[in-house]
Amino acid sequence: MTEPYYRKINYYETDQMGIVHHSNYPRILEECRLDYMEKIGFPYKKMEEMGIIIPVLEIHCYYRQSIKYDDEVYVYPKITKLTPVRFEMEYKMYDKSKEKLLHTAVTAHCFVDSEFRPMNLKRRFPEVYEMFRENIKTD
Amino acid sequence: MTEPYYRKINYYETDQMGIVHHSNYPRILEECRLDYMEKIGFPYKKMEEMGIIIPVLEIHCYYRQSIKYDDEVYVYPKITKLTPVRFEMEYKMYDKSKEKLLHTAVTAHCFVDSEFRPMNLKRRFPEVYEMFRENIKTD
Amino acid sequence: MTEPYYRKINYYETDQMGIVHHSNYPRILEECRLDYMEKIGFPYKKMEEMGIIIPVLEIHCYYRQSIKYDDEVYVYPKITKLTPVRFEMEYKMYDKSKEKLLHTAVTAHCFVDSEFRPMNLKRRFPEVYEMFRENIKTD
Amino acid sequence: MTEPYYRKINYYETDQMGIVHHSNYPRILEECRLDYMEKIGFPYKKMEEMGIIIPVLEIHCYYRQSIKYDDEVYVYPKITKLTPVRFEMEYKMYDKSKEKLLHTAVTAHCFVDSEFRPMNLKRRFPEVYEMFRENIKTD
Numbered sequence: 236m237t238e239p240y241y242r243k244i245n246y247y248e249t250d251q252m253g254i255v256h257h258s259n260y261p262r263i264l265e266e267c268r269l270d271y272m273e274k275i276g277f278p279y280k281k282m283e284e285m286g287i288i289i290p291v292l293e294i295h296c297y298y299r300q301s302i303k304y305d306d307e308v309y310v311y312p313k314i315t316k317l318t319p320v321r322f323e324m325e326y327k328m329y330d331k332s333k334e335k336l337l338h339t340a341v342t343a344h345c346f347v348d349s350e351f352r353p354m355n356l357k358r359r360f361p362e363v364y365e366m367f368r369e370n371i372k373t374d
Numbered sequence: 375m376t377e378p379y380y381r382k383i384n385y386y387e388t389d390q391m392g393i394v395h396h397s398n399y400p401r402i403l404e405e406c407r408l409d410y411m412e413k414i415g416f417p418y419k420k421m422e423e424m425g426i427i428i429p430v431l432e433i434h435c436y437y438r439q440s441i442k443y444d445d446e447v448y449v450y451p452k453i454t455k456l457t458p459v460r461f462e463m464e465y466k467m468y469d470k471s472k473e474k475l476l477h478t479a480v481t482a483h484c485f486v487d488s489e490f491r492p493m494n495l496k497r498r499f500p501e502v503y504e505m506f507r508e509n510i511k512t513d
Numbered sequence: 514m515t516e517p518y519y520r521k522i523n524y525y526e527t528d529q530m531g532i533v534h535h536s537n538y539p540r541i542l543e544e545c546r547l548d549y550m551e552k553i554g555f556p557y558k559k560m561e562e563m564g565i566i567i568p569v570l571e572i573h574c575y576y577r578q579s580i581k582y583d584d585e586v587y588v589y590p591k592i593t594k595l596t597p598v599r600f601e602m603e604y605k606m607y608d609k610s611k612e613k614l615l616h617t618a619v620t621a622h623c624f625v626d627s628e629f630r631p632m633n634l635k636r637r638f639p640e641v642y643e644m645f646r647e648n649i650k651t652d
Numbered sequence: 653m654t655e656p657y658y659r660k661i662n663y664y665e666t667d668q669m670g671i672v673h674h675s676n677y678p679r680i681l682e683e684c685r686l687d688y689m690e691k692i693g694f695p696y697k698k699m700e701e702m703g704i705i706i707p708v709l710e711i712h713c714y715y716r717q718s719i720k721y722d723d724e725v726y727v728y729p730k731i732t733k734l735t736p737v738r739f740e741m742e743y744k745m746y747d748k749s750k751e752k753l754l755h756t757a758v759t760a761h762c763f764v765d766s767e768f769r770p771m772n773l774k775r776r777f778p779e780v781y782e783m784f785r786e787n788i789k790t791d
Contacts, residue, residue, distance in 0.1 A: 246686060246696070247536055247679045249529035251582060256525050257430040258404070261397040262664050269663060279663070280722045290440070291396040296433045301490070304529060305697045351440070385547060385557070386540045386675055388668035390721060395664050401525050408524060418524070419583045443668060444558045535708040536682070539675040569674040572713045579707070579768070629718070 237274065239309035239329070240267035246304050254301035261294055264326050264340055267310040271324075275370050277363060286349045287360060292321070293343040300330075300337040307331040313372040319357035321345045322367060376413065378448035378468070379406035385443050393440035400433055403465050403479055406449040410463075414509050416502060425488045426499060431460070432482040439469075439476040446470045452511040458496035460484045461506060515552065517587035517607070518545035524582050532579035539572055542604050542618055545588040549602075553648050555641060564627045565638060570599070571621040578608075578615040585609040591650040597635035599623045600645060654691065656726035656746070657684035663721050671718035678711055681743050681757055684727040688741075692787050694780060703766045704777060709738070710760040717747075717754040724748040730789040736774035738762045739784060 242263055250256040269279045282289070302308060309329045316323040321344065328338035346356040357364040381402055389395040408418045421428070441447060448468045455462040460483065467477035485495040496503040520541055528534040547557045560567070580586060587607045594601040599622065606616035624634040635642040659680055667673040686696045699706070719725060726746045733740040738760065745755035763773040774781040 245679065245683055247528060247534050247682055250525060251527035251529065251531045252427060252429065253529045254429075257433060258397055258400040258525055261400065262662065265397070265664055266662055278722070288391060290391065290393075290437070292437055294396060294433070294435045298429070298431055298433075301429070305695070384540065384544055386543055386667060386673050389664060390666040390668065390670045392668045397664055401523065404525055405523055417583070444556070530705060530707065532707075535711060536675055536678040539678065543675070566669060568669065568671075568715070568718070570715055572674060572711070572715075574711045576707070576709055 237271065237312065239311045239333070240270045242266065242308050242310065244302055244304055244306045244308070249304050252301075254303055257296070257298060260296050260298070260328075260338060260340065261291075261342075263308075263310065263328070264294075264296075264312075264342060267312050267326060268324060268342070271312045275366060277366050282363070283349075285360065285363075287354065287356070287363065288347045288349060288351065289344045290347060290351075291342055292345055293341070295341040297339045299339070300335065302330075302337055308337060309333050314367060314370050315341075315372065317364075317367050317371055319355045319364065320353060376410065376451065378450045378472070379409045381405065381447050381449065383441055383443055383445045383447070388443050391440075393442055394445075396435070396437060399435050399437070399467075399477060399479065400430075400481075402447075402449065402467075403433075403435075403451075403481060406451050406465060407463060407481070410451045414505060416505050421502070422488075424499065424502075426493065426495070426502065427486045427488060427490065428483045429486060429490075430481055431484055432480070434480040436478045438478070439474065441469075441476055447476060448472050453506060453509050454480075454511065456503075456506050456510055458494045458503065459492060515549065515590065517589045517611070518548045520544065520586050520588065522580055522582055522584045522586070527582050530579075532581055533584075535574070535576060538574050538576070538606075538616060538618065539569075539620075541586075541588065541606070542572075542574075542590075542620060545590050545604060546602060546620070549590045553644060555644050560641070561627075563638065563641075565632065565634070565641065566625045566627060566629065567622045568625060568629075569620055570623055571619070573619040575617045577617070578613065580608075580615055586615060587611050592645060592648050593619075593650065595642075595645050595649055597633045597642065598631060654688065654729065656728045656750070657687045659683065659725050659727065661719055661721055661723045661725070666721050669718075671720055674713070674715060677713050677715070677745075677755060677757065678708075678759075680725075680727065680745070681711075681713075681729075681759060684729050684743060685741060685759070688729045692783060694783050699780070700766075702777065702780075704771065704773070704780065705764045705766060705768065706761045707764060707768075708759055709762055710758070712758040714756045716756070717752065719747075719754055725754060726750050731784060731787050732758075732789065734781075734784050734788055736772045736781065737770060 248259045326340040346354040387398045465479040485493040526537045604618040624632040665676045743757040763771040
């Protein structure tokens, strides 16, 4: 199993409810996603340099337990779906003990070139497509 | 039909793709939601003072067209579901012409008190519940 | 005197102190600055298209009174210094009554081209330089 | 010398100039400041629980070199001034090599209680005041 992404919650991420504002979760998920891509050998910075942009098509967030300033969380990402033009990832966020589930999410992405034209990744960059394919987790 | 929420896109909401970062949409939706609650006669500030907190349980965003700095958008909100402990809202974001659909979203919320304990709104604040109920749009 | 920039405070701009987080002021100042440039006839979007980028060199913020969710503020900007390569702006933020001073700030900027090379605005775009010069307020 | 605060730049911190938006620096400084307080034995979370709030009075940022997505930076904080009611900190941000200076900043803070009333820290919490005093760096 992939190592989780570790994150400590910042003060400026809280709102006047005293908990992390819900709009900050997509940011933590992005950090986790880009960290994951680096771990599997394909840093996003390199992909952008190659002309592969991966915008977000959909995001689905399920807030189960609130999190607070100074909390430490672990996020487990996995690629769950892949086609030549699109992929999906799932995320599970746990507390410090790694036992209490705090948040789950799904993000869907497409592949576009630097002009934002849809790209068939399998055709244009088969080796990058293969890298994604090898990391699909369906369990 | 409710008047839409008007919003101009800020420079700091863009990212290095040159478009609005996806994490800013939940913020625009929140602006729209709170604006809507004010329009239907129940400003959220007043609700928090009464001890009604409305955290986000779920958020579902569908990014159809990217938006850019200085763009003007109109967001149409509506309450689509309501139970004594929970409600859902839907949002449609259009461009300046109000004809091109840019983004759709759904948010789900529960009612809690100032200690974050679940609250039966219908029982505790029937007049607030009624205000929500009157504004349900099922079309 | 220039018309002020009006702004209502958003919920997501608060932190767990219950007030607007200090990092959001530079964002409100930026909104005000870009609004001002549009008002004096030179929208920043047009400037970027011409290849004039205006990064921030310095920012100085003085937090006098805290502001809260749903507060309405007015920000008065003015250009106070200008050289062919640099300019400064000052800002005064007032409350809804326009009588209580909440915040003051200064930002310093340089002119660069789209490759981030320093630009002599007076030489390259004398008409834009002139527009800035005409709007200097030294009082 | 205190160990610096290490930070990797996130994608969502960039703007359409392709660099980190200037409003994110105060956030990185805050992370650094709170990390520093923890390192010297007084986590801010504990201080808030004791009823010591430390709002920002002033912030002064000098942007020397832009930073980009995926950059790694080191921030060196130090307490430079202290009175019973107020203190100041200075920050120097370096690049990955710790040799290239990217940014410098100063923040000023006061001590208030949980009702935002000014507090004489030396009188109310002499041991916390002492902790600050021991860490002043005037070089």
